[in-house]
Amino acid sequence: VGDQLLEALAAAVGAGHVLADDDRRARFEVDWTGRFRGRARAVVRPADAAEVAAVLAACRAHGAAVVPQGGNTGMVGASVPRGGEVVLSLARLRDLGAVDTAAAQVQAGAGVTLAEVQAQARAAGLDAGVDLGSRDSATVGGLAATDAGGTHAMRYGTVRARVAGVQAVLADGTIVDRPPLLKDNAGFDLSALLIGSEGTLAVITGVRWRLVPLLTSRVAALVPLPSLEDAAALLAAIRPRLATTLHAADFFLDEGLQLVLDHDGLPAPVRTRTPVYVLLECADRHDPTPDLAEALEDAGIADAVVADDSAERRRLWRFREGHAEAIAAAGIPHKLDVGVPLARLPEFAARARDEIARVAPGARPVIFGHLGDGNVHVNVLGPDPDDDAVDEAVLRLAAACGGTISAEHGVGVAKARWLSLTRPPGELRAMAQIKRALDPDGTLNPGAVFDPTAG
Amino acid sequence: VGDQLLEALAAAVGAGHVLADDDRRARFEVDWTGRFRGRARAVVRPADAAEVAAVLAACRAHGAAVVPQGGNTGMVGASVPRGGEVVLSLARLRDLGAVDTAAAQVQAGAGVTLAEVQAQARAAGLDAGVDLGSRDSATVGGLAATDAGGTHAMRYGTVRARVAGVQAVLADGTIVDRPPLLKDNAGFDLSALLIGSEGTLAVITGVRWRLVPLLTSRVAALVPLPSLEDAAALLAAIRPRLATTLHAADFFLDEGLQLVLDHDGLPAPVRTRTPVYVLLECADRHDPTPDLAEALEDAGIADAVVADDSAERRRLWRFREGHAEAIAAAGIPHKLDVGVPLARLPEFAARARDEIARVAPGARPVIFGHLGDGNVHVNVLGPDPDDDAVDEAVLRLAAACGGTISAEHGVGVAKARWLSLTRPPGELRAMAQIKRALDPDGTLNPGAVFDPTAG
Numbered sequence: 001v002g003d004q005l006l007e008a009l010a011a012a013v014g015a016g017h018v019l020a021d022d023d024r025r026a027r028f029e030v031d032w033t034g035r036f037r038g039r040a041r042a043v044v045r046p047a048d049a050a051e052v053a054a055v056l057a058a059c060r061a062h063g064a065a066v067v068p069q070g071g072n073t074g075m076v077g078a079s080v081p082r083g084g085e086v087v088l089s090l091a092r093l094r095d096l097g098a099v100d101t102a103a104a105q106v107q108a109g110a111g112v113t114l115a116e117v118q119a120q121a122r123a124a125g126l127d128a129g130v131d132l133g134s135r136d137s138a139t140v141g142g143l144a145a146t147d148a149g150g151t152h153a154m155r156y157g158t159v160r161a162r163v164a165g166v167q168a169v170l171a172d173g174t175i176v177d178r179p180p181l182l183k184d185n186a187g188f189d190l191s192a193l194l195i196g197s198e199g200t201l202a203v204i205t206g207v208r209w210r211l212v213p214l215l216t217s218r219v220a221a222l223v224p225l226p227s228l229e230d231a232a233a234l235l236a237a238i239r240p241r242l243a244t245t246l247h248a249a250d251f252f253l254d255e256g257l258q259l260v261l262d263h264d265g266l267p268a269p270v271r272t273r274t275p276v277y278v279l280l281e282c283a284d285r286h287d288p289t290p291d292l293a294e295a296l297e298d299a300g301i302a303d304a305v306v307a308d309d310s311a312e313r314r315r316l317w318r319f320r321e322g323h324a325e326a327i328a329a330a331g332i333p334h335k336l337d338v339g340v341p342l343a344r345l346p347e348f349a350a351r352a353r354d355e356i357a358r359v360a361p362g363a364r365p366v367i368f369g370h371l372g373d374g375n376v377h378v379n380v381l382g383p384d385p386d387d388d389a390v391d392e393a394v395l396r397l398a399a400a401c402g403g404t405i406s407a408e409h410g411v412g413v414a415k416a417r418w419l420s421l422t423r424p425p426g427e428l429r430a431m432a433q434i435k436r437a438l439d440p441d442g443t444l445n446p447g448a449v450f451d452p453t454a455g
Numbered sequence: 456v457g458d459q460l461l462e463a464l465a466a467a468v469g470a471g472h473v474l475a476d477d478d479r480r481a482r483f484e485v486d487w488t489g490r491f492r493g494r495a496r497a498v499v500r501p502a503d504a505a506e507v508a509a510v511l512a513a514c515r516a517h518g519a520a521v522v523p524q525g526g527n528t529g530m531v532g533a534s535v536p537r538g539g540e541v542v543l544s545l546a547r548l549r550d551l552g553a554v555d556t557a558a559a560q561v562q563a564g565a566g567v568t569l570a571e572v573q574a575q576a577r578a579a580g581l582d583a584g585v586d587l588g589s590r591d592s593a594t595v596g597g598l599a600a601t602d603a604g605g606t607h608a609m610r611y612g613t614v615r616a617r618v619a620g621v622q623a624v625l626a627d628g629t630i631v632d633r634p635p636l637l638k639d640n641a642g643f644d645l646s647a648l649l650i651g652s653e654g655t656l657a658v659i660t661g662v663r664w665r666l667v668p669l670l671t672s673r674v675a676a677l678v679p680l681p682s683l684e685d686a687a688a689l690l691a692a693i694r695p696r697l698a699t700t701l702h703a704a705d706f707f708l709d710e711g712l713q714l715v716l717d718h719d720g721l722p723a724p725v726r727t728r729t730p731v732y733v734l735l736e737c738a739d740r741h742d743p744t745p746d747l748a749e750a751l752e753d754a755g756i757a758d759a760v761v762a763d764d765s766a767e768r769r770r771l772w773r774f775r776e777g778h779a780e781a782i783a784a785a786g787i788p789h790k791l792d793v794g795v796p797l798a799r800l801p802e803f804a805a806r807a808r809d810e811i812a813r814v815a816p817g818a819r820p821v822i823f824g825h826l827g828d829g830n831v832h833v834n835v836l837g838p839d840p841d842d843d844a845v846d847e848a849v850l851r852l853a854a855a856c857g858g859t860i861s862a863e864h865g866v867g868v869a870k871a872r873w874l875s876l877t878r879p880p881g882e883l884r885a886m887a888q889i890k891r892a893l894d895p896d897g898t899l900n901p902g903a904v905f906d907p908t909a910g
Binding site: 175210241340402 | 864
């Protein structure tokens with residue numbers, strides 16, 4: 001049976017694009033953090049939507065499950081096999097269209113990286129409106145499949161708000177597509193349903209990206225603060241007056257900063273260590289520095305590090321963006337990406353620390369994230385990758401604080417067991433009904449989003 | 456049986472909120488244009504989501520169909536009864552929260568009007584990011600249910616991009632809700648599926664609205680042009696250089712302008728009649744007039760009427776926004792809201808005129824719309840409301856031009872027969888599967904979106 005499947009896959013994409021050997025499969029079988037891994041039956045690399053449809057038909061015919069994979073930068077194990085699936089890599093869907101400046105849109109294949117979309121947009125005087133640390137690896141297909149957020153979501157929304165439409169292949173081989181129009185209300189917006197569905201309802205093969213104006217006058221400020229309460233109060237005070245320019249308001253703590261400084265061999269950004277750092281960035285056509293400086297002064301901030309040239313801005317962002325690598329270098333982390341209302345973020349962080357100490361004594365929490373949308377990354381070093389006691393404790397706490405168990409990373413296999421913490425039974429039932437309606441055989445990404453152990 | 460239903464509805468919402476008399480039902484039974492009408496079994500006016508759930512339970516128990524109705528400003532007959540349904544009016548869901556300025560969001564009940572959201576946002580230094588002529592009547596529930604577009608969509612997206620989440624009641628009584636967070640990727644985004652589903656999958660009871668910066672420096676320019684080709688070329692030339700300020704680029708033709716001038720008793724905006732008018736508006740923190748003037752000059756435009764104070768801007772917008780009323784005063788129009796790529800808009804308009812003359816000799820077409828997103832409103836006066844030959848001809852042409860049969864009005868009952876023109880069989884099948892999964896008894900808005908005569 002195995003050989004018949006491989007033959008059918010070879011017929012769909014060409015034998016050279018079916019990777020069945022251990023060596024060639026290996027890099028597709030483990031996630032970026034090293035926490036999630038599994039053996040694939042094979043890795044297939046189709047060239048376009050029609051070949052994706054052919055791969056799905058072959059897998060359905062042979063009862064094989066499919067795990068779609070983009071840049072493999074996901075954090076919840078949704079894009080690596082659990083064991084025995086066919087990994088469907090979108091890496092060869094690399095078409096990137098010319099920017100339509102009259103519509104402010106660009107068409108990108110699923111395998112185009114975010115950095116490539118950004119570069120293409122900027123060359124036309126526009127911008128992608130989404131930015132995140134893995135921009136050189138993350139692909140637009142994966143960004144859409146997880147509804148990625150990143151640092152600029154507070155201004156431009158998540159990827160969902162930046163997509164005019166997706167091209168995708170449903171489990172039955174139907175190719176879903178839309179005309180290149182911003183407004184298209186002809187029937188249900190299947191694109192909108194597929195965004196954030198993590199490969200469980202369809203394989204996204206292309207994205208029509210809505211671009212935003214390119215704002216080249218930028219200023220960043222790193223603000224040292226005594227507490228997260230002060231950080232939340234600062235954002236609440238300055239956001240209304242910087243409404244037209246503020247596009248990022250991230251935060252990290254001394255524990256994370258020290259890890260980054262050690263890992264990168266960097267000097268500290270400020271002379272005196274403080275518990276909390278807020279990293280603000282404004283962008284505008286006109287120099288946003290005076291407005292930012294005045295807002296900080298009125299908020300009683302005297303010791304911010306202000307960076308108005310790009311080298312210095314990059315230096316400040318390195319302290320924040322370096323977290324992921326520095327943590328990975330220290331071990332295999334439990335990465336818990338949650339969201340809580342801003343007003344409860346300080347309480348959440350304090351209680352999360354207590355909970356982690358309680359269920360995993362000696363574990364090392366590293367907390368950072370996006371203050372602008374209440375998105376907290378709780379990374380925990382120490383516990384075994386398979387021990388999910390910290391996961392459960394932190395996710396329960398996020399729900400108890402009126403938040404979500406997944407802000408931007410998605411559910412994947414990492415959090416499927418806990419989806420009921422933030423979604424009532426009726427919503428879970430509706431999701432399961434939609435899944436059954438569109439993928440009755442359960443071909444697409446089984447084990448992701450839905451808890452396979454649930455009744 | 457009829458009495459039992461009314462008793463159950465009275466138990467759900469209170470007898471005073473079940474309107475069963477002809478007189479009291481009448482205004483809920485006909486749409487704004489007068490083209491769509493039908494008798495309702497009763498009109499019910501629940502006070503909140505729990506009462507909506509009780510109404511749906513009562514209707515399911517008695518086999519009654521439900522037509523949700525917001526401000527009843529829809530153009531496709533989706534919110535008035537076809538005959539015998541219960542009209543579920545959301546008019547009493549009027550809660551409007553305080554603006555959360557740290558999150559730039561506000562919570563609004565389904566029955567709050569767009570104008571009220573705009574006013575609430577502006578009082579907090581923010582704005583709704585959506586604007587359209589029916590702002591004083593259209594409600595947020597209806598705006599979300601139809602994914603309304605309007606004049607500012609080219610900058611801020613359609614309503615879909617402005618919603619952080621909806622509260623809604625599914626056919627089985629499940630209340631779908633989300634925490635007040637921008638980022639929430641815990642499972643499928645049911646909100647996103649419900650937006651634009653026109654009351655066929657759920658009853659939207661509230662919207663968490665994402666606000667945009669309030670930009671008080673505005674300038675409008677009315678540009679007379681010889682042809683739609685010139686209009687499309689103008690937008691393509693100026694949009695890239697006005698990327699950070701342009702928020703509207705509408706168009707109308709001399710035929711529509713004369714109707715408005717006659718109806719409103721207004722003087723013409725320019726001395727010499729020309730075939731085409733483009734109405735541009737820019738908004739920024741800084742005065743956008745010099746940039747707009749320079750862009751127009753470089754595009755060879757010497758005779759634009761530029762308005763930089765609000766009274767004069769309102770005067771110019773009246774020529775565009777007055778179209779709906781002036782057309783309605785002239786008869787019951789066929790309102791066909793389609794979208795085509797900008798480059799094909801002139802060809803579409805010319806061919807639409809030919810098609811209308813062919814299938815309905817003597818009919819009077821009035822064409823206007825939103826140039827910024829290829830959204831063309833084809834209004835046709837003359838043919839009988841029940842004669843849909845012009846509808847079919849125009850919708851077929853939009854599809855043939857690579858466009859959509861509905862840009863912003865939705866499908867409703869008006870276009871259900873022609874959905875297959877722009878959606879392939881596999882997509883229609885997927886939509887029907889989703890409908891069956893979430894509303895197996897067909898309680899919600901039967902006859903809308905899906906063609907009841909299809910096999």
